[in-house]
Amino acid sequence: MAWRGRSSLSIRDRGGSHLNDRWKSILPIIASIACGWIGWSGEVLLLPFAVVFPLLWAMAPSRTIAALVAAGYFLVASRGLPQGVANFYATDLWPGLALWVTASASFVMVHAVFWKPHGGDASGRKGTDAARAVRYLMVMVLMALPPFGITGWAHPLAAAGVLFPGWGWWGLLAMATGLTVMTTRFWPAAAIILGGLWLWSAASWTGPRLPDAWMGVDLEQAHNLGRDGSLTYHRDLIATMRRRIAAHPDTHVVVLPESALGFWTPTVARVWQEGLRGSDITVIAGAAVIDPRGYDNVMVAISADAAKVLYHERMPVPGSMWQPWLQWTGRGGGAQADFFGNPAVEVDGFKVGPLICYEQLIVWPVLQSMLHAPEVIVAVGNGWWTENTSIVAIQKASSVAWARLFGLPVVMAFNT
Template identity: 25%
Template sequence: MVLRSFLLALLLGMFVGYFSWGHSLSLTILSLSLFLAYMIIDKRYLLFGFVWAYYLMASRGFLFGVESYYENLIYAFLAWIGVATVSSLLWVLIWTRSFRRRLSLFPLLLIVMILPPFGFISWVNPLPSIAVVLPGFGFLGLVLELIFIYLVAILWKKYDYARYYFMTLMSIIFISTLYYFPPKVKENLVIKSIQSDIEYFPMTFDKSREYRTLKTFFYKVQNTQSLNILLPENALGNYSSVQSMLWQELDEDRTVFAGATIYNARRSNNINALLEIDHNSTKLLYKQRVPVLGEMWKPFRNKGTEATIFEQAIVKINGEKAGVFICYEQLLVYPYLQTFFYKPNILIGISNLYWAKGTNIKSIQKETMELWAILFGVPLSFSVNG
């Protein structure tokens, strides 16, 4: 009986994790059942099975993406299982048999999941999925989301028939998502995002290859009619004053926002950045807050990519406030909450996912950014390579 119940919890978690992410944006609302499960499941091992299976299936692209990047299936498998296990253990550790105490502990669970250090691996978090029901509600939408979860959990535990009303309510929610209209974009914030499929590396010593990549993106920009253009993460490679000479040929009325790697000689590390470029100047607009932990950001070593963590919540673009998210930090929660505290007028996301082709990593990044943009009613410009 115990084994059967555990297997059922695994299957349900796999179902929710698989269909919540990497498909239709409206399906992300299914992930809210993760919050509900914490409150209504009465056995710790069943909660662990459900949550663990959810994280494994929702982040399934991580396994194949890491395997492609490192060409090491064993390392990728251990990393995939390890992150899912650590994330799941948080849920079962902040859990109690008492239903009332679970209700009071749920905010603590959210805080621990969102804030560093555990916030650094808080992928596929259900929190922004309420956007498909409450577009434009912002922080109020998050409050209403929690109230909704509490009400459903209390009714579920108190009345057996409440779960049937819940199914009906979820059906109504799916229908309501068909009537979402995106916010209008201010003319000075219309940014054309360039999508590409080029195999290039963030740190390379092959200068001829790096220059060919740079020229490819330059021609893409020149063939675009927009005045403001967004290029993917690390599109400019290891940016230097020599490379900046190419952009002097840019039309005077055009501005390019592009990802680049900048070496910091003073600290013997590099910066994963977004640059603002016109025909006669280059400006360091944004430094990535949270690079990939372990691979890029090495907190216990003096090398790797610099992390700014709580800096640059917003930047100024054409006089307007913008929130910028580079690759990995698009998957987390706390950078969005930090950014929206300052009321940005637009979100900008860039990624380089040449190594994750054929996985759901790209779609999860885009879905996460779209959900936050919809929830707070701001436009989104998203550029990805891969």
């Protein structure tokens, strides 16, 4: 009887142990889904929820669970992609789902490869802490820079603008330090400090200001924006712009959304210059420049006296716009990526950090522009295809967070 009692107790212990192990595997995945959903909801003050992700990744009991934690966080943070692709191609959800899962592959792979199991004894734990912190630092860098950074959405570093507004590069360093500490046994101290900074920032939060005499003009032309190349379209757009700024006679620079001008041609340039005749207004607007290899997604600057291409997009949307395999096979086509080109431009005496659409979701275009000490950020997008998703809201929240980190004004113009 005693033997049978001990056996039953042993079985119950093993059963309880298996149950605990199961929950240790499930809870980090559930929590990563929650912090990805909340942090990347499109509300800038909720971005710090992403700070929890490195802790959940580090707590994973196995490499497989670490990969699932990364997948849960990333897929939920980018949950608008399947519907957005379906809207863009006027098709069902399957192509969007395929792209969604494919895009997550690099994020999941990097986090799975660099995950490190917990150590055993105290001295081993100390070494493991340091190793895990270094590994997560490497993950942050890899997911911020090409090639992995091409799909490096939902990067926790973006929360730096909420936790350390105005700190600039020191704030970025503090954020990186806090994220690495979250992967060690000292995470409670890091969580308390970062949580306190979050509460303080939320209580005193003010959005980034507009620079004097600048204005962003949002449009609601859906998929029709820029697709009508007629003179009537351009004259109507000029009239719309003039009506928007009529109440602000001190405006000197007007920003229009991505793709607002359609194909950039000498004729389009002349029409806009004529429309601006007699004013001192400079218009920054999105357009496309066609060449035999494909096209460039650009910003142009137009005044009554001059018109020029101002900026070539460094990172167009992979898959739908940037299709490098067309170049590799000699077919040509798709948007060209300028990667590290023209990170800062000058408009009306201001040094500008330009960001077009997708560049607002990833890290290196922002930081490359900040290296050139711009005086204003200009963020434009054409988000008609994001209907019923939070993609545009996330783009705006990310742009605002980066602007607040570096204490810069930001001008945004989106089409929906």
